[in-house]
Amino acid sequence: MMQPAPHPHPDDETLSAFVDGELSDDIAETMIKQLSSNAASRARLTEYWAVGDALRGLSGQAPDLTQRVMAVLESEPTVLAPRRKQHTRQPTLWLAAATVAAIAWGLWQAVPRTPSEALMAAAPSTQHDNVMPYLAAHQDFAQAMVSTSEMQFTPVNLAEAGR
Amino acid sequence: MKAAWLLLIAVSGGAHGADSLPQTRAAAWLQRMADAARLTAYEGVFVVQHGEAMHTLSITNHPGGPLKESRLTAMDGLQREVRCANGKSITVMADGTHIKMEKRLNGRHFPDLLPADAGPLANWYAVKVGKPGRVAGLDCNQVELIPKDSFRWGYVLCAEKNTTLPLKAVMINAAGQPLMQYTFAEIKLGAAAHTESPSMPDMPEPAKQAKPALSGRIEVGALPPGFSRIAAVRRQLPNKSEEVEHWVFSDGLAYISLFLEPAIKPVETLKGQSKKGMVNMVTRQVGNMQAIVLGDAPWPAVEAIAMSLYARK
Amino acid sequence: MSDREIDLQLVERVRDGDKQAFGLLVEKYRRKLLRLLSRMVRDQDEMEDIAQETFIKAYKALPQFRGEAAFYTWLYRIAVNTAKNYLAARSKAMPTVSSQSMGDDDEPDERLVAHDNNTPESELLSKQVAIAVNEAVEALPEELRQAITLREIEGMSYEEIADYMGCPIGTVRSRIFRAREAIATKLRPILGTPEDRRW
Numbered sequence: 059m060m061q062p063a064p065h066p067h068p069d070d071e072t073l074s075a076f077v078d079g080e081l082s083d084d085i086a087e088t089m090i091k092q093l094s095s096n097a098a099s100r101a102r103l104t105e106y107w108a109v110g111d112a113l114r115g116l117s118g119q120a121p122d123l124t125q126r127v128m129a130v131l132e133s134e135p136t137v138l139a140p141r142r143k144q145h146t147r148q149p150t151l152w153l154a155a156a157t158v159a160a161i162a163w164g165l166w167q168a169v170p171r172t173p174s175e176a177l178m179a180a181a182p183s184t185q186h187d188n189v190m191p192y193l194a195a196h197q198d199f200a201q202a203m204v205s206t207s208e209m210q211f212t213p214v215n216l217a218e219a220g221r
Numbered sequence: 222m223k224a225a226w227l228l229l230i231a232v233s234g235g236a237h238g239a240d241s242l243p244q245t246r247a248a249a250w251l252q253r254m255a256d257a258a259r260l261t262a263y264e265g266v267f268v269v270q271h272g273e274a275m276h277t278l279s280i281t282n283h284p285g286g287p288l289k290e291s292r293l294t295a296m297d298g299l300q301r302e303v304r305c306a307n308g309k310s311i312t313v314m315a316d317g318t319h320i321k322m323e324k325r326l327n328g329r330h331f332p333d334l335l336p337a338d339a340g341p342l343a344n345w346y347a348v349k350v351g352k353p354g355r356v357a358g359l360d361c362n363q364v365e366l367i368p369k370d371s372f373r374w375g376y377v378l379c380a381e382k383n384t385t386l387p388l389k390a391v392m393i394n395a396a397g398q399p400l401m402q403y404t405f406a407e408i409k410l411g412a413a414a415h416t417e418s419p420s421m422p423d424m425p426e427p428a429k430q431a432k433p434a435l436s437g438r439i440e441v442g443a444l445p446p447g448f449s450r451i452a453a454v455r456r457q458l459p460n461k462s463e464e465v466e467h468w469v470f471s472d473g474l475a476y477i478s479l480f481l482e483p484a485i486k487p488v489e490t491l492k493g494q495s496k497k498g499m500v501n502m503v504t505r506q507v508g509n510m511q512a513i514v515l516g517d518a519p520w521p522a523v524e525a526i527a528m529s530l531y532a533r534k
Numbered sequence: 535m536s537d538r539e540i541d542l543q544l545v546e547r548v549r550d551g552d553k554q555a556f557g558l559l560v561e562k563y564r565r566k567l568l569r570l571l572s573r574m575v576r577d578q579d580e581m582e583d584i585a586q587e588t589f590i591k592a593y594k595a596l597p598q599f600r601g602e603a604a605f606y607t608w609l610y611r612i613a614v615n616t617a618k619n620y621l622a623a624r625s626k627a628m629p630t631v632s633s634q635s636m637g638d639d640d641e642p643d644e645r646l647v648a649h650d651n652n653t654p655e656s657e658l659l660s661k662q663v664a665i666a667v668n669e670a671v672e673a674l675p676e677e678l679r680q681a682i683t684l685r686e687i688e689g690m691s692y693e694e695i696a697d698y699m700g701c702p703i704g705t706v707r708s709r710i711f712r713a714r715e716a717i718a719t720k721l722r723p724i725l726g727t728p729e730d731r732r733w
């Protein structure tokens with residue numbers, strides 16, 4: 059059944075940021091609260107999740123799975139459990155490790171063999187363009203983890219003595 | 222697997238108690254775990270975590286011939302497979318309706334973290350065998366690899382009780398904080414022997430002649446103890462039109478990359494670090510080249526390599 | 535609020551008695567879970583049955599979910615156990631069925647392209663979705679395409695993307711939103727508006 063494409067509402071951009079985990083806690087909490095009573099928001103949210111999945115090669119198998127699950131749960135007793143204490147933001151196992159991709163740059167006056175801490179001058183906001191390709195190549199080597207190709211290589215002749 | 226038991230008894234009963242193993246025993250443990258990863262047949266699923274990012278991969282390992290054959294498949298994100306056999310490695314990706322295959326540089330990945338000749342690692346890492354644990358339903362023993370200097374990160378492995386195959390590996394910093402973790406969620410040891418179908422397709426061999434070094438007169442003055450250069454190639458990088466030269470240094474466990482390319486404009490010396498410091502990076506100009514050194518190693522190692530680069534006259 | 539925190543908040547809402555919130559978690563993870571199960575189980579119907587059972591088990595076990603692992607990790611473990619039990623029960627009835635579907639060497643490349651265990655209907659749907667997504671992405675202006683790719687494929691944060699693309703974070707947010715809307719618009723006719731399939 060064809061329907062005219064709904065115009066994006068101003069709220070939809072907030073929902074989009076919500077999907078990316080980029081809303082502040084208060085706004086995100088408000089968003090979560092209103093989701094339960096706002097079918098249109100829920101619909102848009104699930105659409106955005108579907109877009110992400112589709113981009114990652116996951117397409118629409120079992121489109122009615124959610125309905126089937128919820129239909130079964132209708133006859134289930136509603137889960138009521140005492141509210142847990144506030145979860146710490148950081149997982150208990152990990153003390154603030156972060157994605158390798160987040161590199162903070164700082165200006166450094168190069169003096170060999172001097173402790174680097176003493177030399178970190180500027181605030182770490184200086185940008186370095188295009189760090190990602192190098193990280194990608196290194197990560198593919200070190201962890202076989204990268205999701206991109208285009209890194210063909212050929213051996214290099216370093217035969218001169220002393221190299 | 223009697224030898225493993227004897228080793229454990231000796232360690233726990235000996236005078237050293239919680240101390241590190243003496244070097245020869247340490248070397249033996251390291252070698253056993255390295256061999257286990259190559260020679261044990263297994264299939265399973267493991268999870269890689271670094272910070273909030275988490276990836277799930279399935280893996281099969283068929284030890285065939287002198288070197289292993291393994292297959293690693295991404296279970297989330299883009300469909301991608303890494304295959305390693307006979308010292309070579311390729312990545313296989315679906316690109317729309319096409320299959321793309323490309324050669325890779327490194328034929329090893331978790332759980333095969335240790336090099337084929339793993340004994341020498343005991344020169345740079347102290348080994349401590351710790352308490353038993355359980356990972357993916359199998360009993361294992363904790364094995365700590367503690368760096369003897371500040372040039373490398375440590376590891377805590379959980380080695381399966383009988384085979385000593387690493388079921389879990391946590392890269393840790395000097396304060397013992399986890400930087401990255403691999404864990405098997407599910408594993409079956411001794412899977413059925415594989416069929417004769419070749420896992421590595423016939424790929425065109427590279428031109429016999431290696432390309433001349435882009436880097437011309439750039440040399441490394443000194444490397445941190447235990448590190449040597451294990452690769453030097455010219456390669457394409459994603460989103461870059463010109464090739465760069467990529468060298469890799471390693472002590473067998475830690476990897477540090479150097480990228481060299483002609484400096485288009487004067488290169489500012491910059492230092493970079495991932496949050497909480499697992500990856501350290503330096504950019505500087507050496508001769509007429511831009512050099513980027515980056516690796517999963519503490520700052521002193523990256524600094525040492527970067528600052529020792531020079532242009533030969 | 536990070537994605538992981540969002541999951542925890544949704545779990546809390548379920549525990550406070552809000553079943554709708556569980557429906558959201560199902561919508562969020564069902565495709566990923568089915569992909570996982572497709573590595574272990576060949577039959578489409580079985581996969582869906584196992585997925586359904588997994589979600590129901592997860593709902594019932596929510597009071598025990600401690601939030602130390604990520605919700606998906608926890609869900610994943612339930613799925614693997616459910617699938618194993620399913621396969622074990624079935625292999626008693628049909629001894630020729632192997633429960634070692636992972637790591638089968640016989641179809642090295644097909645796994646990567648087609649879903650070899652689809653029914654004709656779901657395979658058609660998969661193809662339609664793939665075609666629509668490809669068309670939608672190709673039609674995007676370069677900066678929108680780059681932004682959505684860095685976010686959804688490379689998993690970069692807005693800040694990282696802003697660094698990479700050399701633009702303000704607000705621009706990143708807007709570009710991703712517009713790219714998403716454009717793709718969603720192309721997918722809507724195929725997947726049907728979720729209002730049709732409200733739960």
